[in-house]
Amino acid sequence: xxxxxxxxxxxxxxxxxVYCKTNKQTSQQTASSAATSVAKEEKPVRTTGKSPxxxxxxxxxxxxxxxxxxxxxxxxxxxxxxxxAMQFDDKARMWVVEMxxxxxxxxxxxxxxxxxxxxxxxxxNKDGVYDDRKVVIDSLVLPRAICLIDNGILVAEPxxxxxxxxxxxxxxxxxxxxxxxxxxxxxxxxxxxxxRAMDNWIYNAKSDKRYRRVGGKWVIEHTHFRGQWGxxxxxxxxxxxxxxxxxxxxxxxxxxxxxxxKNQRGVAxxxxxxxANNKVxxxxxxxxxxxxxxxxxxxxxxxxxEFTAAAGPVVYRGDLFGKNYDFNAFVPEPxxxxxxxxxxxxxxxxxxxxxxYKGKEFLASTDERFRPVSLYNAPDGSMIVxxxxxxxxxxxxxxxxxxxxxxxKRDLTQPLSAxxxxxxxxxxxxxxxxxxxxxxxxxxxxxxxxxxxxxxxAQQKLIDGKYNQTVPALREAVKQTANPLLAIHALWTLxxxxxxxxxxxLSWIRQSAWTFRAQGLYASAAVITPGTYQQFATAFDGIVDxxxxxxxxxxxxxxxxxxxxxxxxxxxxxxxxxxxxxxxRYVSDAVISNLQDQEELFHGAISASVxxxxxxxxxxxxxxxxxxxxxxxNRNPEMLKKxxxxxxxxxxSVCQTCHGADGGGVKSLAPPLNQSEWVTGSKDKLISIVLxxxxxxxxxxxxxxxxxxxxxxxxxxxxxxxxxxxxxxQLLSFIRRSWRNxxxxxxxxxxxxxxxxxxxxxxxFTEAELNGx
Numbered sequence: 001x002x003x004x005x006x007x008x009x010x011x012x013x014x015x016x017x018v019y020c021k022t023n024k025q026t027s028q029q030t031a032s033s034a035a036t037s038v039a040k041e042e043k044p045v046r047t048t049g050k051s052p053x054x055x056x057x058x059x060x061x062x063x064x065x066x067x068x069x070x071x072x073x074x075x076x077x078x079x080x081x082x083x084x085a086m087q088f089d090d091k092a093r094m095w096v097v098e099m100x101x102x103x104x105x106x107x108x109x110x111x112x113x114x115x116x117x118x119x120x121x122x123x124x125n126k127d128g129v130y131d132d133r134k135v136v137i138d139s140l141v142l143p144r145a146i147c148l149i150d151n152g153i154l155v156a157e158p159x160x161x162x163x164x165x166x167x168x169x170x171x172x173x174x175x176x177x178x179x180x181x182x183x184x185x186x187x188x189x190x191x192x193x194x195x196r197a198m199d200n201w202i203y204n205a206k207s208d209k210r211y212r213r214v215g216g217k218w219v220i221e222h223t224h225f226r227g228q229w230g231x232x233x234x235x236x237x238x239x240x241x242x243x244x245x246x247x248x249x250x251x252x253x254x255x256x257x258x259x260x261x262k263n264q265r266g267v268a269x270x271x272x273x274x275x276a277n278n279k280v281x282x283x284x285x286x287x288x289x290x291x292x293x294x295x296x297x298x299x300x301x302x303x304x305x306e307f308t309a310a311a312g313p314v315v316y317r318g319d320l321f322g323k324n325y326d327f328n329a330f331v332p333e334p335x336x337x338x339x340x341x342x343x344x345x346x347x348x349x350x351x352x353x354x355x356x357y358k359g360k361e362f363l364a365s366t367d368e369r370f371r372p373v374s375l376y377n378a379p380d381g382s383m384i385v386x387x388x389x390x391x392x393x394x395x396x397x398x399x400x401x402x403x404x405x406x407x408x409k410r411d412l413t414q415p416l417s418a419x420x421x422x423x424x425x426x427x428x429x430x431x432x433x434x435x436x437x438x439x440x441x442x443x444x445x446x447x448x449x450x451x452x453x454x455x456x457x458a459q460q461k462l463i464d465g466k467y468n469q470t471v472p473a474l475r476e477a478v479k480q481t482a483n484p485l486l487a488i489h490a491l492w493t494l495x496x497x498x499x500x501x502x503x504x505x506l507s508w509i510r511q512s513a514w515t516f517r518a519q520g521l522y523a524s525a526a527v528i529t530p531g532t533y534q535q536f537a538t539a540f541d542g543i544v545d546x547x548x549x550x551x552x553x554x555x556x557x558x559x560x561x562x563x564x565x566x567x568x569x570x571x572x573x574x575x576x577x578x579x580x581x582x583x584x585r586y587v588s589d590a591v592i593s594n595l596q597d598q599e600e601l602f603h604g605a606i607s608a609s610v611x612x613x614x615x616x617x618x619x620x621x622x623x624x625x626x627x628x629x630x631x632x633x634n635r636n637p638e639m640l641k642k643x644x645x646x647x648x649x650x651x652x653s654v655c656q657t658c659h660g661a662d663g664g665g666v667k668s669l670a671p672p673l674n675q676s677e678w679v680t681g682s683k684d685k686l687i688s689i690v691l692x693x694x695x696x697x698x699x700x701x702x703x704x705x706x707x708x709x710x711x712x713x714x715x716x717x718x719x720x721x722x723x724x725x726x727x728x729x730q731l732l733s734f735i736r737r738s739w740r741n742x743x744x745x746x747x748x749x750x751x752x753x754x755x756x757x758x759x760x761x762x763x764x765f766t767e768a769e770l771n772g773x
Contacts, residue, residue: 050411051288051368056420059389062367064283064360066341068427071363071385075121075130075421083386083419085145085192085312085374090457092379092433094121094130094421095153096386097143111187116140118155120169121421130421136169142187147194147202150213150464154202158182158190161211163218177211177218189657192229196460198237198489199522200496203255205231205241206657210256224251224259224270225666230312230374232329234344235452235485236519237492238351240274240329242310243668245707248329248342250274252349252586254522257557261596263624263631266667268589269553273668275329275342275353278306282336283364288406289335291713293763294695309335312374312386315344317452320381320429329353330362330383332372338364339372339385348514348550349586363424368412377453379433382423389418401719401762440467444474447493448486459489463496471499478504481516488519495526502532509539514550521554528561537562537569544576552581556590563594570594571602578606582615592620599624630674631662634739646727647734655735663739670714671698671705674739683746685770686732687754691718693764716764718755725751 054062056076063071075094085097098117101110118137121130137155145156152165154177161181165173182190191207202211205227212219227241227249234240240250252269259267285302289309292298299305313331321328329342341362344353356362369389376384407413425431434454437443446458462470470493477490491508494500505527508520528536540555540562556577563570574591581587595602603621610617641648652661655673660666663674673679678686678700693716697706717723729748736743 050409052411053369053415053418054367056418059365059367059370059420060422062370063363063365065363065424069424070427071422071424072128073420074123074128074423077389077418077420079130079133080119080121080421081417081419082388082390083374083421084388085194086376086384086386086421087146087148088376088379088433088453088457089120089148090436090461092123092435095119095136095146095148096121096421097146098419099142099144101142112141114139114141116143116157118143118146118153134169136166137164137171144187144190144192145194145204147196149196149202149460154194154211156181156192156194158187163213175218178209178220181209183653189228189654193227193231193241195231195233195239196456197233197239197255198456198459198492199254199256200463200492201256203231203239205229208259221256222259223255224267226251226271228310232312232314232375234315234327234351235317236488236515237522240313240315242307242313242331244309244311245278245307246273246668247278247307247310247331247340247355248273248275248313248353249668250351252351253553253557253590257522257525257554257560258590258593260560261593261624263596263599263628264589264592265623265627265664266589267593268585269349271667272351274344274351275355277355279355279358280304280307280333280336280338280340281357281359281361281364282338283361284337284366284368286336286368288368288403288410288412290403290715291695291764292406293402294713304333304336307331307333307340309333311372314375314377314383316383317377318381318383319450320426320431321383322426328356330375332375332385334371334373334388336364337366337368337370337372338362339375349518349553368410369418377451378423379435379451379453379457380423380425380431381451382425382431385422385424387420387422389420390416436461440465440470441473443467444470444477444490447477447489448483455485455489459493459496462493466497468497468499471497474499475504481513484513484515487516491519491523495523500527502527502529502535506535506539509543509551517551518554521551521558525558525561528558528565530565533562533565533569537566537573540573541576544573544580547580549581549584552577552584553586553590556587557593559591559594574602575606578602578617579609582610582612582617585616585620588617588620591617592624597628599628627664630740634662635737635742637738640734640737644730644734644737647730647732650727650731651734651738655731663735663741665705665710668710670710671700671703673735673741675741676700679735680741680743682773683732683750684754685773686736687728687746687751688758688765688770688773689714690716690728690732691755691758692716692761694770695764695766698767713764718758718761725755 060071065071080096082098082100083096084099087095096119101113101115117135120134120136122132123130124132140157143155143157147154152163155162159182161178163175163177164171191204193205195203197203208223208225210221210223228243231241238251239255240248242249249271252272282303286304287302311332311334313329315329316325327344329344331340338361341356342353343356344351371388371390372385373388374386378384436457443458443462446454449455474490474494477486505520505524508516511517524536543551543555559570559573577587578591599621658666658670659673665672694714697704726748729746729751732746
């Protein structure tokens with residue numbers, strides 16, 4: 001039986017990326033001819049005609065970059081094609097993921113062809129331009145992420161995550177790490193990233209898993225669901241990501257904590273809006289976005305107003321840009337051909353920021369085929385830009401007739417074989433990559449290097465090499481305070497070498513500087529054991545008594561580690577925290593994260609001490625208890641799966657990404673389906689939404705959902721002629737009968753009738769228009 005994977009109920013204005021089949025192109029240019037080109041001042045243009053292919057040697061001339069910076073082309077076709085992700089190795093070689101098989105044509109013919117590659121690009125003559133290509137792994141289907149670790153490389157190839165062991169850059173063993181790295185869904189909405197973070201775990205975007213290799217075996221743990229395309233960290237190991245309509249999201253607290261209570265919809269301090277301002281300033285008209293016909297998507301000059309395809313971000317951690325860039329995050333917007341700069345500020349554990357400028361961008365181009373999709377820190381302190389260089393950036397599932405018309409009129413399809421990699425540096429700088437040495441003691445010194453990429457790689461190499469002989473030097477580094485970043489990396493290197501002592505973590509917990517205290521608290525989770533938990537429980541109790549409001553959420557999150565060995569001690573800490581901080585949303589949610597299926601009991605236990613029912617802790621507990629009771633009335637999912645197999649498969653693989661497995665909706669993405677009047681009410685309205693989408697705001701159960709609470713637009717699937725009416729009917733029947741919904745089925749004939757009636761429609765519906773049906 002043919003399987004269909006059609007995204008549905010995804011509230012997203014436009015997709016992140018499109019990766020098209022590689023064809024031969026004319027006018028191929030080498031990177032060296034444009035290696036030192038500088039982006040020039042160019043007046044914005046207003047043309048909406050054809051979008052010509054610009055040779056690699058000329059494309060930088062179409063860019064405008066912030067004063068004092070320049071763009072250098074370091075790799076281009078035919079050396080590289082369709083780059084979507086990369087990592088540097090110790091020799092500053094680039095390991096690049098080429099996803100050349102995505103969307104070979106407008107109907108996606110041949111997407112399952114094995115033509116993806118992992119390649120190594122090398123700068124043999126050391127002139128700053130990559131001139132050598134070596135294919136390490138080929139015949140991959142839509143590869144999307146890599147991670148260098150130990151003696152090999154992790155490769156994400158949906159649906160699998162593989163570990164390839166290497167010798168002299170050649171594969172000699174292949175191990176399946178996770179057969180469910182992705183579980184269905186459109187490739188634009190599948191896990192990616194594989195960020196090897198400071199805490200020695202590997203994290204993903206669009207995923208709730210993390211990975212770690214321990215004793216030669218792979219460990220997989222559940223964590224918070226985060227992001228869409230791309231993930232990065234700052235100097236203190238906090239994670240940042242986004243979804244396609246949000247500039248920058250992030251975690252205030254350690255990524256490995258707090259994701260334990262399946263009854264809890266979200267935990268404050270995770271998936272927070274680090275930068276809520278989503279305004280963008282393209283250099284030229286950008287009508288080629290999927291919802292360009294909608295009000296306010298484009299401004300009066302046909303320029304995109306806000307992010308619609310935010311892609312792989314990076315927090316700049318290099319040592320070239322200067323002090324004003326010490327805590328800046330950059331986010332590419334391929335649909336508007338630009339890169340956004342954001343300022344970030346830290347106040348306690350809260351990180352908030354704003355866009356760096358109004359009316360302009362850090363980098364923008366008038367070349368519509370410039371598609372920056374991922375950004376990286378580099379060994380030389382520069383910032384790396386991966387440019388897929390494509391005309392089309394929309395998958396067939398979401399391709400509206402409007403955008404198809406734009407693609408045709410402006411000749412955006414061909415050629416398909418390009419790909420460029422740039423680096424951004426201050427003008428006149430002589431950047432040189434730091435080569436990572438093999439000597440253990442030299443690696444310890446590099447843990448304090450001003451370039452964050454160098455620090456990360458030194459830490460990873462010490463752990464991969466099992467250099468336990470460096471433990472004495474690491475202990476000394478942990479004690480010093482002159483270079484906090486050296487101390488922090490030394491701490492986590494000790495953790496990675498299984499050599500961190502409990503007294504070291506306890507010492508950091510007692511530090512007056514929050515920078516050290518926060519790291520010590522998180523590191524404590526690794527050394528709380530049957531022999532040490534009492535020490536930590538006592539220390540945590542003292543922190544609560546002292547009124548340390550910064551540490552309080554951490555203590556609540558760490559109670560899970562105490563609970564393993566002493567439930568009473570853990571519950572005592574949670575009680576004390578709830579009573580002391582009843583209106584602190586971060587503490588309240590951290591407390592509740594420990595209480596799966598015990599929420600009602602706990603609520604009763606603190607009711608005498610926290611009698612104000614408007615207190616945050618009481619509101620949050622009531623919300624969770626209500627959700628649990630509601631879920632108890634849900635219909636049997638196994639019975640529904642048997643009755644609507646196609647509908648269940650479509651929902652599980654696609655819809656629940658934004659609407660949740662429980663139909664309760666996902667923060668920043670989509671409203672609930674469970675007990676929604678739009679789901680259980682008029683069939684014609686529901687069918688119309690699914691076929692042609694819905695533009696917000698929309699009221700569900702008395703609450704108005706609009707951006708930024710959810711994405712502003714849900715694309716329909718009626719534009720895709722290959723989607724069978726029977727499948728749509730099954731899906732809608734499935735959701736109308738799931739959870740506590742109990743509406744009648746939708747028939748194939750009913751879908752056919754509405755679809756025929758709406759033949760030729762191009763625009764998504766509004767709530768007002770649907771209410772007229």
